[in-house]
Amino acid sequence: MPLVSLEDVLSAQKVLAGVVRKTPLEECRPLSGLVGGPAFLKCENLQYAGSFKPRGAYLRLVRLTPAERANGVVAASAGNHAQGVALAARLVGTHATVFMPVGASLPKVAATRGYGATVELVGNDLSEAMAAAVAFSEARNAVYIHPFDHPDVVAGQGTVGLEILEQCPDVGTVVVAAGGGGLVAGVATVLAAERPSARLVAVQAAGAAAVPLSLAAGHPVSLADLRTMADGIAVGRPGDLPLAHIQAQVDEVRTVSEEQISRALLFCLERAKMVVEPAGAAALAAVLADPTAFEPPVVVVLSGGNIDPLLLLRVIEHGMASAGRYLDLTVRFEDRPGMLAGLLGVLARERANVLDIAHVRHDAALRMGDVEVSLTVETDGPDHSHRAKSALRAAGYSVE
Known part of the structure; x- marks a missing residue:
């Protein structure tokens, strides 16, 4: 080849x-x-x-013969090639029909239509959309614009x-x-x-x-x-x-x-x-x-x-x-006034921002008179998370 x-x-x-x-x-x-x-x-x-896709799509379309352009073009894409072909088709004066998977990103579908293409949502993945596009190409005598496997596209x-x-x-x-x-x-x-x-x-x-x-x-x-x-x-x-x-x-x-x-x-x-x-x-x-x-x-x-x-x-x-910026904690302590405020005070002193909190008193796994608090805390990263947990333990809280 x-x-x-x-x-x-x-x-x-x-x-x-x-x-x-x-x-x-x-x-x-x-x-x-x-x-x-x-x-x-x-x-x-x-x-x-x-995206980079209009580069290959335009070159492919502009090199079609007038007769090929007259029949329109067809493509299959999860989104970027769709927009590249739709834009290129508008620039060269032909119509594009694009097959996209049913789960394709809605903004990508809307953008493709916005460039003037007809969008057909078919199949669960790109391979099924490509099969539908090839069948459409053969039935309508429309040139299939492959997303990557063509010399002009490359x-x-x-x-x-x-x-x-x-x-x-x-x-x-x-x-x-x-x-x-x-x-x-x-x-x-x-x-x-x-x-x-x-x-x-x-x-x-x-x-x-x-x-x-x-x-x-x-x-x-x-x-x-x-x-x-x-x-x-x-x-x-x-x-x-x-x-x-x-x-x-x-x-x-x-x-x-x-x-x-x-x-x-x-x-x-x-x-x-x-x-x-x-x-x-x-x-x-x-x-x-x-x-x-x-x-x-x-x-x-x-x-x-x-x-x-x-x-x-x-x-x-x-x-x-993934970067360690969220810390999920489960803390158990005696259910008496001031304990929750003390917990939040420790986190505040460590500059750990509480994003979510759940306060549970009624759970068979808890000892009589205890409470369990689950928190999601925003930190600067793993080191900050470690400091926050250490500070809670030093203050007498049981941390999981």
Whole structure:
């Protein structure tokens, strides 16, 4: 299978000039401190439609013949590719029909419709939506726009790599999230030709890690089950063309847990002041989990920022819990006046903020005359939590 070439990506860059943004490369000082050298965030979350996807989608659509455009195009996506295709279709003057899983993010569905596409909600996951899109394509003679397994799509995504080298010519390591592999394949094309000394690390969610299995097997392998909140990289099978690029040009593939993704999202909000979706934070999660493993200057691609506000709320809470910022306590003590006030006073002196409290007197497990109080406390981290528990014990409270 012929790989996409640097010339293909350079040609794509000319076509995309004035159509997509050259997204900023922002230095992230907190991350630089962790990796021991310059570290930057490539902010594709600030791209039109909120992710890198319009790059490949527009290139694919603009190269269709007038007859192909007349019949419209069809795509399948959990959200970002949907918006990329919908936007590209509007720009080139054709109509897009997009199949999305029934559980797709409502803001992503609304945004896709907002760009003028017809959205069909079909199936429980992306594979079922893709099957429906292919069937629609065959029935209506509409061109199916694959989210990652096409040379034009890979070449379009590769323009991210060209921008990285323009903005950070001496880059040592580039870290990119991978679902089907279109973005990492495009970036790999550029680095292999223009900066072969730089390491390229692909990152997958541990609950949707088809690439490591596919590399071990020597061909794309399909996963039977996907379990990750990172819907943008929840792909059960990598593309044939992207996998060929990964085999030839990617130095390492890492996986990250849901907890690590949550912490990365929290880091983006608190330290980098960036709103990023779970898939967009996966690459950062890998660096935060093992910062000294990445040779600086490090460039981390934030691939998308389309996050449902309700998911963002849950992720913030989960990320804070994973980072040790929430402390759950159960305290038993004698039920007499002043004991609860004393408990809260200890926490106040330790500057631990009580978020929730439950006061139980009637429980068969309690001794006569005792009370049990369950609290959720906000702290600065594990050390602060340890100090708060120690202070309670020193004050005579039984803490679990």
